[in-house]
Structures are given as C-alpha cells and as structure tokens.
Amino acid sequence: MPSDSPARIALAQVDTCVGDVDGNARLVLEWARRAAEAGADLVVFPEMTITGYPIEDLALRASFRRGAEAALLRTAEALAAEGLGELAVLVGSVGEIAPRPTGEPTQPDDDRADTRHRPTNQAVLLRHGRVETRYDKHHLPNYGVFDEYRIFAPGDDLCVVDVAGARVGVVICEDIWQDGGPVSRMDAADVDLLVVLNGSPYEEGKGHVRTELAARRAAEVDAPVAYVNLVGGQDDLVFDGGSFVVGRDGELLASAPQFVEHLLVWELGGRGPFVPPLEPDEEVYRAIVLGLQGYVRKNGFRSVLLGVSGGIDSALTAAVAADAIGGENVVGVSMPSAYSSEHSKDDAADLAKRIGADYRVQPIGPMVDAFRGELEMEGVTEENLQARVRGVLLMAISNREGHLVIAPGNKSELATGYATIYDAGSIGGFAPLKDVDKSRVWALARWRNDRAADAGEIPPIPESSITKPPSAELRPGQLDQDSLPPYALLDEVLDAYVEHAEGRAELLARGYDAAVVDRVLQLVDRAEWKRRQYPLGPKVTALAFGRDRRLPVTNRWREP
Structure with missing residues (x-):
C-alpha cells in the first residue's frame, strides 16, 4: 500500500576503513539507527561501505569477499534484531558473479576470460533481516586513480526498488558519469527518485562538476537525484562527502557539509538543509x-x-x-647546522609554541663532522650530507618513540627534484603537502592565520616564516631562487607541463621564455626516480604525483 506521506530519504556520508569489514558494518548499524530516529524510510550509504574504498587487489581474494559477505549478512540480521527491519538500508560492498564461458562477454568491449568467480562493485538493499536486492556497477572507471576495470566484472541489470510507495532507481558512481547504461533506461522504468552511491575522491573544483552532472541526469530520468558520497582519508585519496539532492529541474534541494561524517535527511518532493560550499583555500x-x-x-x-x-x-x-590530531601529538625537531640562521631557529621555536607541540633541538654539527672525518667531501656532497643526517635523526627518534614521520616537501620541489632524497623534507610515511605547489603553500598559510585571527586565536604560523625568502640553508647565503625560477613563474610552467600535459612547443607558444621552459622541463624529466620513492600524500588537484601520473623512470624521451 502506498504511504500517506512522501518517502523520507537519509544520505549517510560515513568514514570507512578499507578492510575493516566488522568496523564498517558497525558504522552501518549506527547510522541506520540515526536514520530511523529521523523518520527515514530509506538510508543510503556510499559505494563499498562494508569493505571500504578503494579495495584494489583485495577484491581478487576470495577470502576477503567471503569476509565482506559474512559481515553484510550479519548486518542485515542485526538491523532486524534492533527493530530496524522495516528500514530500507542501501549499502555498498563487494559482490561476486559466477564464471561465464570464454568468448561470451557481458559487454562488447569486455573480452576478459573467466575461469573463476569474479568480484563486482555492488549495491545491496537490506530489509526485513535479509538481502532483498543486489545491483552490480555497470561502468568501471579505468583512468586517473581508478583501476576498477582490472579487478571488477561489470553488471548489466537495472535496479529499481520500492520504498514507501516510491520507485527508487539505484546506480553506483561511474554509472552516472558515462552516457548510456543504466541511467538511460531509468526513464522507461518510471522512477520517482534516482539514488547514486559514490566513492568520489576529492579534487579542487570537483564539487560543482558533480552537481552539474547530477542535474543533467535528473533531467534525463525526469526525477530528483540523491547523491551520497564517502568521506575520510584513505592512503593518498581524500573523500570529501558533500552529499546532495538535485530536483528534476536541476535545482539544488539539499546538501551536506564537506569533510565530516553527516546524515542528510530529505523528503521526496520537498527541500532539505543546505550547506554553502567552502571557499577554495579552506577546501584544500x-x-x-x-x-x-x-x-x-x-x-x-x-x-x-x-x-x-x-x-x-x-x-x-x-x-x-x-x-x-592536536598540537600535543606533534613532535617538532629543530636540527640546526653551522649555516642555520638565528631567525630560522627562533621561528621554529615560535611555531612549536603557537601550536603546542613537543619541541626539541638536536644540532647536527657533531654528526656531520664525524662523517667529514671519515670521508672527504665538499659542495653538493656536503650539502646533501647535512640534509640526510637530519633524515636519519628523525627516523631514529621515530623508531625509539613510535611517531609517524611526516615529510614537509611540496609539489613544486617534488616536480623539479629540488629536494635531497632521504632528507628531512622527503623521508617518512606521509607527505601532507605533496600535491600543493609552493605558491599555494603561502596562500594556505595566510588563510590559516587569517582564520585564527578572525576567531580571536593566535595564528599558528609565524609571520616571518611566510615573508622571508625560502632557503634550504645548507651553505652560506643560499636561496631557493638561486637554482629555480621565481615560484610564481615556476608553478605556472609546472601546471601546464605536469597537469595539462603541454609540451615544449605549446609552452613557447604561450610566451614563456625558452630558457625557463628548457630548465624546468629538464628538472622535471630527470626527477622521476625521486618522485617514485616519495611518501604518500593526499591528492587535492586534478593530477597528483602517484597513481594519477605514471611515467617510466628509465626514459630517454625529451621534449623537442
């Protein structure tokens, strides 16, 4: 029987962890409970909630697929046991389909042979203590950070479920990014709502692209589109949430905040809460x-x-x-050498005081002298020794005390190889600024200080750290600009060459000086080996160093 009131939909943007199928299942139970308390008829979770996302080659392990399926079935039973059996719970997980004979592809371009069960990227409807419906993602992305075509088999069925008298179409992420497929068949299915389960990684400027795409699909199916996205950090990816609903006319009807877990509740045919988008520097x-x-x-x-x-x-x-993680959980070590300026040492101490960090001073002079006593060195060799001694010190403290070493290097330095491999700027397990160019580093520092000042707080970054010319301080009077073009110019050329794949001819046609172009391209091309050894860092641009950009280390191609 149709419900007397419109269906109420809850979008649960939650923070999962890859492989933690039991912990992720507990998240589903917890947020389903919240959705029920908010009067929801349907709660929609992101893509692959039970498994976390992306699972990469874990999908190929039958043991992992069995574990995820067991957690899924336990979740269905637990929902019913808690009195939530009437609530429709749509959740992502890894599925499995039986082998098909070689030569009988599901899609015309899918010629992979099958001799065993194959994993799928699946949406599952749980209701009344059991699995009611399964839907396998059709379009498997194989670009940028995605390798789904390599690990998953595509689905080809349409999925429409009944919720409180409403016909709800179900698709997963890439299914709305590609023309055709399940979305093109939803209009004939006469759906009242299209819901999309997503694991869409963050990159600057992507928010409006998602809403504009959803608006086009809403017009195509003549129904609102509810888009729920994952939130949280997973290796080098950040999922920003930002779930939303657009009407059939493309109007934004409801939206959730970015970068936090949130339950967005919306009633079919109405409007919900709206959160304005963040400005660019705050978002990054x-x-x-x-x-x-x-x-x-x-x-x-x-x-x-x-x-x-x-x-x-x-x-x-x-x-x-x-x-x-809180300033009290940050350990900052100043490691001055004979070339470290007094103002740099003062700024380091001031920074630690401002953020409440554990601050230590460990001069490197005696250790450098010990090396000099055993091995004659000068010039770049001596400079790099100082940098690497600092890296050794940090790893020693990490081993002794159990801290995660983080690298402060930025994208401009990484692009040009302007860093000593294994030094304090490149060593460790994670590099927060890996995908942030130098110009943006200054902008983010100013934004953070301005935000603190507006809130009546002490700005965390000393002003002199922002205004003084950057230097590695490995020899007297050294400045970054002795070896590199001015950062504003450098970052423009890097953006064109690295992120937009423009060659030398295109850069010269845009008016850049040939000497600058040749120098920058030479630096970038020769530094691939360093980038390959650099720690993970969060992707925030359209093209980050890592799985976005895959070039051979041994490579004799040079731009003509």
Whole structure:
C-alpha cells in the first residue's frame, strides 16, 4: 500500500576503513539507527561501505569477499534484531558473479576470460533481516586513480526498488558519469527518485562538476537525484562527502557539509538543509587535514614527527598536523647546522609554541663532522650530507618513540627534484603537502592565520616564516631562487607541463621564455626516480604525483 506521506530519504556520508569489514558494518548499524530516529524510510550509504574504498587487489581474494559477505549478512540480521527491519538500508560492498564461458562477454568491449568467480562493485538493499536486492556497477572507471576495470566484472541489470510507495532507481558512481547504461533506461522504468552511491575522491573544483552532472541526469530520468558520497582519508585519496539532492529541474534541494561524517535527511518532493560550499583555500586545507588525520588514525599511530626549520613548508605542515590530531601529538625537531640562521631557529621555536607541540633541538654539527672525518667531501656532497643526517635523526627518534614521520616537501620541489632524497623534507610515511605547489603553500598559510585571527586565536604560523625568502640553508647565503625560477613563474610552467600535459612547443607558444621552459622541463624529466620513492600524500588537484601520473623512470624521451 502506498504511504500517506512522501518517502523520507537519509544520505549517510560515513568514514570507512578499507578492510575493516566488522568496523564498517558497525558504522552501518549506527547510522541506520540515526536514520530511523529521523523518520527515514530509506538510508543510503556510499559505494563499498562494508569493505571500504578503494579495495584494489583485495577484491581478487576470495577470502576477503567471503569476509565482506559474512559481515553484510550479519548486518542485515542485526538491523532486524534492533527493530530496524522495516528500514530500507542501501549499502555498498563487494559482490561476486559466477564464471561465464570464454568468448561470451557481458559487454562488447569486455573480452576478459573467466575461469573463476569474479568480484563486482555492488549495491545491496537490506530489509526485513535479509538481502532483498543486489545491483552490480555497470561502468568501471579505468583512468586517473581508478583501476576498477582490472579487478571488477561489470553488471548489466537495472535496479529499481520500492520504498514507501516510491520507485527508487539505484546506480553506483561511474554509472552516472558515462552516457548510456543504466541511467538511460531509468526513464522507461518510471522512477520517482534516482539514488547514486559514490566513492568520489576529492579534487579542487570537483564539487560543482558533480552537481552539474547530477542535474543533467535528473533531467534525463525526469526525477530528483540523491547523491551520497564517502568521506575520510584513505592512503593518498581524500573523500570529501558533500552529499546532495538535485530536483528534476536541476535545482539544488539539499546538501551536506564537506569533510565530516553527516546524515542528510530529505523528503521526496520537498527541500532539505543546505550547506554553502567552502571557499577554495579552506577546501584544500581541510582536505589535507582530513587526509593526514585518516592516515594517522587508520594506521594506528597517535603522534607525528617532523623536522621544523623555521621555513614555510615545515610551518604549514606542522599547523596541518596540529589541526588533524592536536598540537600535543606533534613532535617538532629543530636540527640546526653551522649555516642555520638565528631567525630560522627562533621561528621554529615560535611555531612549536603557537601550536603546542613537543619541541626539541638536536644540532647536527657533531654528526656531520664525524662523517667529514671519515670521508672527504665538499659542495653538493656536503650539502646533501647535512640534509640526510637530519633524515636519519628523525627516523631514529621515530623508531625509539613510535611517531609517524611526516615529510614537509611540496609539489613544486617534488616536480623539479629540488629536494635531497632521504632528507628531512622527503623521508617518512606521509607527505601532507605533496600535491600543493609552493605558491599555494603561502596562500594556505595566510588563510590559516587569517582564520585564527578572525576567531580571536593566535595564528599558528609565524609571520616571518611566510615573508622571508625560502632557503634550504645548507651553505652560506643560499636561496631557493638561486637554482629555480621565481615560484610564481615556476608553478605556472609546472601546471601546464605536469597537469595539462603541454609540451615544449605549446609552452613557447604561450610566451614563456625558452630558457625557463628548457630548465624546468629538464628538472622535471630527470626527477622521476625521486618522485617514485616519495611518501604518500593526499591528492587535492586534478593530477597528483602517484597513481594519477605514471611515467617510466628509465626514459630517454625529451621534449623537442
């Protein structure tokens, strides 16, 4: 019988952990309970909630698939046992389909042979203590950070479920990004609502792209679209949440905040709460904070350790860490050499005081002298020795005390190889600024200080760390700009070459000086080996170093 009131839908943007099928199942139970208390008829969770996302090659392990399925079935039983059996719970997990004979592909371009059960990216409807419906994702992305075509088999069925008298179509993430497929068949199915389960990673500017896409699909199916997204950090990806509902006319009807777990409740045919989008610098800063927080928490660490030099990169990294896990859980080590300026040492101490960090000073002079006594060195060799001694010190403290070492290097340095491999700027387990260019580092530092000032708080970053010229301080009077073009110019060229794949000819046609272009391209091309060894860091741009950009280390191609 149709319900007397419109269906009430809850979108649960939750923070899962890959592989923690029991913990993720508990999340489903907890947030389903909240949805029921809010009067929801249907609660929709993100893509692959039970397993976490992305699961990569875990999908290929039958033992993992069995564990996820067992957790899913226990969740269905637990929902009924708690009196939530009437609530429709739509949750993502890993599924499995039986082998098909070789030569009988599901899709025309899918010629992979099958000799065993194959995993699928699945949405599952739980109701009345059992699995009521399953739907396998049709379109499997195989670009950027995604490798789903390699590990999953595609589905081909349509999924429409009844919820409180409403016909609800179900699709998963990429199914709305590609034309055709299940969405193109929803109009004929006469749905009242299309729900989309998503694990859509954050990148700056992506929010409006999602809403505009959903608006197009809403017009296509002539029904509202409810989009629920994952939230949290997972290795080098950050999921920003930002779930929303658009009407059949494309109007935004309800939205959830970014970077936090949230339950967005919306009634079919009505309007819900609306959260305005964040401004760009705050959005990127919060993505970095969440990425570091997720990595620390999900890998069992309680504290982080980094070298603090008084420079802008380590200052911003320390501020991010303090916001992510609390300043009392940040250990900053100043490691002055004979070339370290007094103002740099003062700035490092000031930074630690501002964020409430555990601050230590460990001069490196005696250790450097010990090396010099055994091995004659000068010039770059001596400079790199100082940097690497600092890296050794940090790893020793980490081993002794159990902190996660974090690297403060930025994208501009990583792109050009302007970093000593295995030094304090590149060593460790996570690099919060890995996908942030130098120009943006300054912008984020100013944004964070301005935010603190507006709130009546002490700005975390010393002003002199922002305003002084950057230097590695490995020789007298050294400045970054002795070896690199001005950062504003450098970052423009890097953006064109790295993120937009423009070659030398295109860069010259845009008016960049040939000497600058040739220097930058040479630096980038020669540094791939360093980037391959760099720690993980949160992706915040359209193209980050890592799984986004895969180039050979041994490579003789040079731009003509």
